[in-house]
Amino acid sequence: MKDKVLKIMLFCSAVVLLLLMAGILYALISQSIPAFKHFGFFQFISSTEWNQIEGQEQYGALSFITGTILTSLLALIISIPFSVSLSFLIGELFVGKKIAFWINSFLNILAGIPPIILGIWGYYSLRPLLISLNIGHHGYGIFSAAILLSLMIIPYSTSISTTFFALVPMKLKESAYSLGATRFEVIRNISIPYIKKCLIAAHVFALGKVMGETIAVTMIIGNINYIPSKITDTGNTLASVILNQFETISDLKFSALFAIALLLFIITAVINLMARYMIRRVVL
């Protein structure tokens, strides 16, 4: 009897979840259609125009697509050395030791920090530092946003990468030691090459996680609608432009923002699927 109730509950929640997903997707698509119809899909994603003057309205997503890709990739590049070395410390060098526990706890706290707090920290602490180093426009820009994003990536990619170090067969490591290798040589030449693909997948996964990150990025990216030409330029991401421009009375702009939301949805979904596929391929 109880089993039946449980089964029905599980089934219902699955159905509700699916309906919810379908609803979100439906809203995104149906609301974006006017913009795509008006500008044409390819025109919309390849234009950098953002003109809100009545009668001359022009909207395109290219600045924000590049902004999103640039900040995320840069954040990824900044985070990789940290997450790979941290996961190596926790998963290999200090495995089972107190210090691994402490590093792990610290990362868990970092993972739990609400983005708005990182945003405030970025605005009031990081920005002055960047200004004194003469990076970005008054400390705003792609690079500044990437630093905040990398702080969000590191806990995720580290915790996923850590589990992969345990996958390196002890037999392989033993053979390397038996040939006279030191610990670091084994890690560099055996462990890392063995889990290289897993590590990449872990980072793609983390990338998908932070691509849509909005608040912290919006506070520090500068919110300028053009294609940045260098990493210290200001810019805008798909997520930050939505937050910035959401109060609008123009129907066309409203639809354009939905179209941007749809693009963000598609990009994150593709990246997540890619990461899953990569992990599945190497782990199974």
Added chain:
Amino acid sequence: MPGNGKLHYLMNKKHLLELKNVSVSFSPGIYAIKNVSVSIKPCAITSVIGASGAGKSTLLRSINRMHELYPNIKLSGEISLDGKNIMEMKPIEVRRRIGMVFQMPNPFPAMNIYQNVLSGYKLNKIYLSKAEKDEIVEKSLQDVALWDEVKNSLNKSALSLTVGQQQRLCIARTLALQPEFLLMDDPTSSIDPICTNRIEELMYRLKDNHTIIVVAHNLSQASRISDYAMYLEKGELVEYDISNVMFVAPKDKRTERYITEQIE
């Protein structure tokens, strides 16, 4: 006496491996090997025999200091190489002079055949010229009679080889570093008879200038290849003698029982 033909070699290199009261435990009070004392005969093949769980692998691994990778394993007693305690030597020196071949072949999957042979050099950051590399690869693969089979596919993944070829590759990888000692833990267990033959022949050739300790796959292999034999039972070294003597007329009752059981 076996090994006498290489007296000249022995005078240059001493090849003295001695164990004194060596005990190894995985958990307190439980010993995988107990009080083993033995002086290994240089430039000869010594086989280690005994039932499963007798401590054969543990014995070999402790000579290569493999136990150090596992903090829970405790070793007491002394293992000495040419009179020096190996625990006081650099692990790299010990492991380079004493090479190890494992039961299951385990070539490095991220390296091709060529790189696998040279992996010891890479791992130890010893830089070689292209000519030196080529020479070492060819010589090591010739030594294990694998050269003719793989000389045209050296950049193929090592995993594309058959299990028997992989095991010979792993031996080549160990030999490439020119160790004086070879520890082989049942190296033919996963291999077909033809390949087993090859590896046995190889060991026979190698003993001219290597001291080999091998966990034999079975009694007949031990009697085919070894000059000396050690019989382990429950972690104790029961008997150590010239193998033909031991197999024909064991001195200890326990050895006799084991040999009779194996022959039946």
